[in-house]
Amino acid sequence: MAMAWMQGLATGVTLIDEQHRNLFQKVNALLDACRRGSGKDEISQVLDFLADYTITHFRAEEGLMTLHKYPGIVAHKGLHAVFIGNIEKLRAQFEKEGASPHVIISTNQVVVDWLMDHIRIEDSKVGALLRSKGVD
Numbered sequence: 001m002a003m004a005w006m007q008g009l010a011t012g013v014t015l016i017d018e019q020h021r022n023l024f025q026k027v028n029a030l031l032d033a034c035r036r037g038s039g040k041d042e043i044s045q046v047l048d049f050l051a052d053y054t055i056t057h058f059r060a061e062e063g064l065m066t067l068h069k070y071p072g073i074v075a076h077k078g079l080h081a082v083f084i085g086n087i088e089k090l091r092a093q094f095e096k097e098g099a100s101p102h103v104i105i106s107t108n109q110v111v112v113d114w115l116m117d118h119i120r121i122e123d124s125k126v127g128a129l130l131r132s133k134g135v136d
């Protein structure tokens, strides 16, 4: 199942929304590579792209939160850190098992479900604060 962008996920802040869409593309590239039965090297590479982009995106989001004094920044940063740790665990699982059904299920839970919930629940609060300060 591909990760589909929907309007309900928009924070209303252009930079964040664009980066979220890019993130979805990278997650879908990972799921595609697993589905196609791509080799371990290719999947590791896609996973690297995803991990790198996630870090870039979290930095940008955290920068905006700092600049505009988002009150929940410490907790939000903590959530980002947990997610990065989970991606690292997923990477280790891939190294060991390749794209096993177990790893694909973890990808769906660890990456897809988490991102959807995080964007809908947490990033929407950040978006609301940023928009109230005139960021669009």
Ligand SMILES: [Fe+2]
Binding pocket: 061, 076, 080, 118, 122, 123
């Ligand atoms: Fe976030």
